[in-house]
Structure formats: structure tokens, C-alpha cells
Amino acid sequence: MSADIPENDQQMPLISHLTELRTRLLRCVLAIFLIFAGLFSFTQKIYTLVSAPLRAYLPEGATMIATDVASPFLTPFKLTMMCSLFLAMPVILHQIWGFIAPGLYKHEKRVAVPLLVSSIILFYSGMAFAYFLVFPLIFHFFASVTPEGVSMMTDITSYLDFVMTLFLAFGVAFEIPVAVVLLVWIGIVDVKYLKKMRPYVVIGCFVVGMILTPPDIFSQTLLAVPMWLLFEIGVLCSGMIVKRGDHPDDQPDEDKHDQPPATPL
Numbered sequence: 001m002s003a004d005i006p007e008n009d010q011q012m013p014l015i016s017h018l019t020e021l022r023t024r025l026l027r028c029v030l031a032i033f034l035i036f037a038g039l040f041s042f043t044q045k046i047y048t049l050v051s052a053p054l055r056a057y058l059p060e061g062a063t064m065i066a067t068d069v070a071s072p073f074l075t076p077f078k079l080t081m082m083c084s085l086f087l088a089m090p091v092i093l094h095q096i097w098g099f100i101a102p103g104l105y106k107h108e109k110r111v112a113v114p115l116l117v118s119s120i121i122l123f124y125s126g127m128a129f130a131y132f133l134v135f136p137l138i139f140h141f142f143a144s145v146t147p148e149g150v151s152m153m154t155d156i157t158s159y160l161d162f163v164m165t166l167f168l169a170f171g172v173a174f175e176i177p178v179a180v181v182l183l184v185w186i187g188i189v190d191v192k193y194l195k196k197m198r199p200y201v202v203i204g205c206f207v208v209g210m211i212l213t214p215p216d217i218f219s220q221t222l223l224a225v226p227m228w229l230l231f232e233i234g235v236l237c238s239g240m241i242v243k244r245g246d247h248p249d250d251q252p253d254e255d256k257h258d259q260p261p262a263t264p265l
Contacts, residue, residue, distance in 0.1 A: 024095040031091040036084035043076035046083060047156070053135035054159060057143040058152055065153050075156045082164060086127070090120055111185060111241055119178045122230075126174030127167045129226070134170065135163070137219045169212055173227055180234025185241055194235050202228050 039046065051064060058064075066072050093116050104112060146152045183189050194201075202224075209224035 021099060024099050028088065028092045028095050031088040032084050035087050036081060039080050039084060043080045047076040047079050047160075050079060050131075050163060051156070051159060053131065054139045054154060056136070057139045059143070059146075062151055062153050064156050064159065066157070067155050068157065071155075071157050075160050079160055079164075086124075089123065093120060115178055115181060119175055122174040122178065123171040126170040126172070129174070130166050130170035133222060134166065134219065137222065138166075141219070166212065170223075173208070173223070174230060176227060176230040177234035177237060180231060181238050181241065184238035191235060191239050194238070198231075201231050205231070 055064065066075070068074075097112070097116055101109060101112075143152060180194065184191060184194070205224040205227040206220060208227065209220040209222075212223060
């Protein structure tokens with residue numbers, strides 16, 4: 001009989017955690033569905049808005065084309081679904097936070113909450129940076145190098161795949177400060193090591209800028225410099241946090257109990 005008690009004690013927490021995880025996943029799916037339902041009637045307008053940076057540089061009389069029969073419907077539908085996922089990101093991160101928060105110390109929560117909020121803001125900032133600054137530069141360059149006698153008429157599906165890749169790339173690139181702070185907080189690297197690696201980071205930023213942007217120095221610098229500045233911000237913020245495990249509250253309760261009791265006065 002006594003052997004069954006520990007087994008039940010181990011099963012109940014696991015079942016309750018799985019139930020909570022399922023509930024939070026359903027909430028995430030519901031949030032995406034509700035946002036998608038609200039945006040569904042605007043699918044064509046959303047695609048028109050996203051394609052505006054390219055259409056502004058199309059030659060006079062040229063338009064975007066659809067090579068597949070179902071593309072005029074499926075491509076805006078796909079874009080709206082992706083927009084719903086991006087817009088639901090605060091809800092998704094809030095559910096993730098609600099699931100992991102009970103296992104964190106108070107001082108860890110004080111670090112984790114700003115990181116979650118910053119990650120959302122930086123991701124959206126990266127997408128906005130790509131749409132308003134990078135896209136016009138890229139499409140202007142592509143339009144200027146189009147060979148004579150070639151009409152620039154981009155397929156709508158190909159365009160969607162291209163811009164969503166850049167949206168994701170710039171959104172992830174703008175998460176550099178959060179990644180740097182996490183690496184220092186967990187203890188994988190320290191601030192001194194990051195400062196020592198600064199020259200290599202700068203070179204890496206320009207290499208990434210060269211890969212993600214057209215082969216001109218202006219657009220490469222436009223991506224590389226913000227990435228480098230975001231890295232410096234991450235290093236600066238990392239110097240203000242205590243590495244996880246070094247805080248007194250991180251010590252196990254057994255270690256605290258093993259301390260000798262204070263001598264009464």
C-alpha cells in the first residue's frame with residue numbers, strides 16, 4: 001500500500017501539468033482563430049497593403065500576376081493567417097509565461113517579465129523596420145537593375161514567400177538584445193567574453209546584412225548597424241543582471257536548513 005502513495009504523488013502533478021498545458025495551447029489556438037475571423041473579410045486589402053512597397057516600383061503599366069488558378073484566393077488567405085499568428089504573439093507569450101511562472105523565483109520573474117515584453121516589442125520593431133525602410137530599398141534596387149526588354153511582373157505567391165522570409169529574418173534579428181541577456185543570465189557567457197568578441201560580432205553583422213540585402217553598401221549598412229547597436233544594448237543590459245544561480249534565493253532549501261541556527265541573545 002505504501003508503495004502506491006509515491007507513485008500517485010508523481011502521477012497527479014504530471015496530469016495536472018499536462019491538463020494546464022492543453023488548456024493554454026487551446027487558448028493560443030482560439031486567439032489566433034478569433035483574430036483570423038476578424039481579419040478574414042480584409043484579406044485582399046491586407047495583401048494590397050503588404051505588396052505596396054513592390055507595386056510602387058513596378059514599371060508603368062506592369063502589375064503583379066498569379067500563375068496558379070487558386071493563388072488569388074489562397075495567397076491572401078495564407079497571408080491573413082500569418083498576420084493572425086503575428087498579432088496573437090502577445091497572447092501566446094502570455095500563456096507561455098503563465099505556464100512557466102510558478103517554477104520561477106521572485107527575482108527571476110523580475111528578469112523574465114521585461115524580457116518577454118521586450119521580445120514582443122523588438123519583434124514588431126524588426127518587422128516595421130523591414131517594411132518601411134528595407135523593402136523600399138530592395139525593390140528600388142531590383143527595379144533599377146531589370147534588364148532592358150524584361151517586364152518586371154512578380155507572382156503574388158513568390159512575393160509573399162519573399163517578404164515573409166524577410167519579416168521573420170528582421171524580427172528574429174531584432175531579438176539580439178534578448179538573446180544576449182539570456183545567454184549571460186543563464187551563465188553560458190559573461191559580459192567580458194562578449195566585449196572580447198565585439199570585433200567578430202561586427203563582422204558577422206555585416207555578413208548577415210550582405211546575405212539578406214541587395215549587394216549595395218547602403219542597404220547592407222542599414223541592417224548591420226542596427227544589429228550591432230542592438231548587440232551593444234544587450235551587453236549593456238547584461239551588466240545589470242545577476243547570473244542565475246548566484247542569487248541567494250536560488251540556493252536549495254536544504255542548504256538553508258543546514259545552516260546553524262542563530263544564537264539567541
